[in-house]
Amino acid sequence: MRRLSKWKIATLFILFGALLLMGTAAQAAVEGGCSGTVTIDDKTYTEANDSPSNPIVIPDEEGLIASWTGSTGSVIKDFQGELGVVIGPASIVFVDWEGLNTDGKKDSKGNYQVDEAKDQLPVNLVGLYEVSGFHRGEGGDCEGSVMILLEGNPLTTPVGGGSAAGAVLALVGVLSAGRARV
């Protein structure tokens, strides 16, 4: 009877986890009237690329240029903003900005070399990242998130290779724990 209760608790945990998994299928796009595009490798992405099945794809190639445009919808003065990578319930900020916008600009555009960003990373990274951020000030408030996929072979990176090895060791541990003690 007591063992049955433990099984029920374990089942509830797993069901709760499955519900969480389904509940995060829909992601939030950019809110507040802001919009933007980025063109990489002849493909144009927008703020609608905000789900794991529809990410902004950065190919594993050298010499890529990201051409971007951005619009705030309304004039935002005395602004500040930041972008961060979502890790669990927190966000690790990797860039922030602030300014006065005395010219009353609503639009901006530019080009960015993807290799420059990769050179700033301590290790070669691949995989799917949720990037969230905001841009707010007098006259407006925008926030949202997009999904970015860095293409590449995970097993050739320290994080991917280490995780694969760790997963195998942990699985061996779980299987060893299932050996009955007499």
Add this chain to the structure above:
Amino acid sequence: MSGRPVLGSISGLFLGLFVAVLLQQYGVRPLDTFSVIGLPIIGLVVGLVFSMWAPFGRR
């Protein structure tokens, strides 16, 4: 009769964490709250239940 619940729990916890990172690395799912917290908890429970079940070495 049971296995090693402490080993099963800790191994399951790390298995969930490593699976979360592998899912992120292979572009299946980002490191969101479910991956970072939910998967290790599920791994811990699975490891604990598996050790209580202890299907190996029975006579």
